[in-house]
Amino acid sequence: MRFTLLGSVEAIGGGGICTPPAPKVRQVLALLLARVNRLVRVDSLIEELWRQAPPKSAMTTAQTYIYHLRKMIEREGLAERGEQVLQTQSFGYALRVA
Known part of the structure; x- marks a missing residue:
C-alpha cells in the first residue's frame, strides 16, 4: 500500500488508486499520513477539521470519518x-504503514 500527499490525496494498493470522495475524509487521511505510525489525538483531529469552531457533534463526526476511511481501506483491498x-x-x- 502506498499513499500520495502532493496533489491529490490518494491510496494506492490492491484494488488500484482510490481517493476518499468527501473533503473532510481526505483531510483526515492527510493528517494521519503526515503523522504516519504515530498517534493522532482526537483533539488534534478536531482542531484540524474545524479550527476554533467545532460543532457539538465533532467527536461523533470525526469517528464517522475514521469509519469511512476504514471501509475504504477494506473495500479497495489496500491492506493485507x-x-x-x-x-x-x-x-x-x-495509521500503521511500512
Missing part, C-alpha cells in the same frame, strides 16, 4: 487480510 492499518488507540488513531 487481517492487517489493521488504521488503529484506534487511547485518545486517538494511528
Whole structure:
C-alpha cells in the first residue's frame, strides 16, 4: 500500500488508486499520513477539521470519518487480510504503514 500527499490525496494498493470522495475524509487521511505510525489525538483531529469552531457533534463526526476511511481501506483491498492499518488507540488513531 502506498499513499500520495502532493496533489491529490490518494491510496494506492490492491484494488488500484482510490481517493476518499468527501473533503473532510481526505483531510483526515492527510493528517494521519503526515503523522504516519504515530498517534493522532482526537483533539488534534478536531482542531484540524474545524479550527476554533467545532460543532457539538465533532467527536461523533470525526469517528464517522475514521469509519469511512476504514471501509475504504477494506473495500479497495489496500491492506493485507487481517492487517489493521488504521488503529484506534487511547485518545486517538494511528495509521500503521511500512
